[in-house]
Structure formats: structure tokens, C-alpha cells
Amino acid sequence: MGTITLEQVDLVMQRANVSFTEAKEALEQCGGDTVEALLLLEKSKKVNSDTTTSQGGFKNFLSKIHSTSFILRKDEQIFIDVPLTIAILALIFCCYLSITALIIAIILGIKVEIKGQNTVAEKLNSTIDLMKK
Numbered sequence: 001m002g003t004i005t006l007e008q009v010d011l012v013m014q015r016a017n018v019s020f021t022e023a024k025e026a027l028e029q030c031g032g033d034t035v036e037a038l039l040l041l042e043k044s045k046k047v048n049s050d051t052t053t054s055q056g057g058f059k060n061f062l063s064k065i066h067s068t069s070f071i072l073r074k075d076e077q078i079f080i081d082v083p084l085t086i087a088i089l090a091l092i093f094c095c096y097l098s099i100t101a102l103i104i105a106i107i108l109g110i111k112v113e114i115k116g117q118n119t120v121a122e123k124l125n126s127t128i129d130l131m132k133k
Helices: 006-016 020-029 034-043 057-066 084-093 095-107 119-132
Strands: 069-074 077-083 111-115
Touching: 006 020, 006 034, 020 034, 057 084, 057 119, 069 084, 077 084, 084 095, 095 111, 111 119
Parallel strands: none
Antiparallel strands: 069 077, 069 111
16 A cells, blocks of 8 residues: 555545545545545545535536526416526626516516526525515
């Protein structure tokens, strides 16, 4: 078994987003081979991919926003169903037109919905609910 350095443990901790102990144990089981240790952690489902690292944080945030839908609907009829990134870009580049269209839609009784299976959608929906009150 080779000598395991602190740098190797740090590398495995950062890449797999695991604790120091888990990283060290994986390296010990793999004889100090960092790639094998990462593969072992992935196979044993110990890799924590939910939390964001400083390198992938912005990319992860963008993917969460893009997987969230912006929907305008009245009863069962859907007028707009686009990814939230497209809605944000439309708001930025066509600010006056987008805000005017949203105000008219709300006056006409069209509901604004944000749908997605992530925290971005939950936070936006709670904000919309607070604005309604």
C-alpha cells in the first residue's frame, strides 16, 4: 500500500464531496490511487452531488433554472410554457414589453406558475404566494 498524502485526501474530498474520513478510507482501500478511490465512492453511492462546489456552482444553478418551467395558464389552457431561463432573458431584453404583458395577463385572470423539481421553483412559488396576499 502506498503512502496517502493530505493532498490526495483533499482531492478526493473535493471531487466526491465527501468527508475526510470517507475520502481517507476509500484511498486506503484502493492503495492510494485517487481515481480508483473516486470510482469506489461512486459505486458505493457515497458521492454527494446535490451540494454545489465553487467550480460547478454557477453551472449547477443555471441547470436548475433551465429545468424549471415558467407557465402562463387560464383554467386548462396553457398560453406560455418555456424554461425559466428563456423567461428571464425575455424579461431582461424586452423589459417594458414583458412587464406589460405580465400585468395584462394577471388582469385577465391568467395564472403565473413556476414548475420544477428543485429548490428554485419552491422559492419562487413561495415568493409568488406571498405577493398574492
